[in-house]
Amino acid sequence: MTRDNSPSERAPSALTRMPATLMAEVEAWATANGVNRSDAICRLVEAGLMAMVNPTQVNATRAKELAGTVIDNLADSAASADDQASRKSRLLKGPEEFRKARVDRPKARK
Numbered sequence: 001m002t003r004d005n006s007p008s009e010r011a012p013s014a015l016t017r018m019p020a021t022l023m024a025e026v027e028a029w030a031t032a033n034g035v036n037r038s039d040a041i042c043r044l045v046e047a048g049l050m051a052m053v054n055p056t057q058v059n060a061t062r063a064k065e066l067a068g069t070v071i072d073n074l075a076d077s078a079a080s081a082d083d084q085a086s087r088k089s090r091l092l093k094g095p096e097e098f099r100k101a102r103v104d105r106p107k108a109r110k
Helices: 020-033 037-052 055-074 081-093 096-101
Strands: none
Touching: 020 037, 055 081
């Protein structure tokens, strides 16, 4: 998750209430990371939200993107766009014999 630091992106603001001890920890984190308190709160909230995402899901998505890029670079330029797309899809899904054994994919509904 990346965030845009443009004024339009940062325009909405929120007042926060937190215990003094927590605010002191945020201030210490901000100082250690060379940012102001507002940026520190944003980064810490983003980190907390990213922690809620299943890392294997993020890794699988990233792996699929990388594999797709490599497949696009190796594609047969003589093949039609439909053929290239079909081949890419088959490669990303994997051999049919092994699809049932894949633990990173949800079970197919019958």
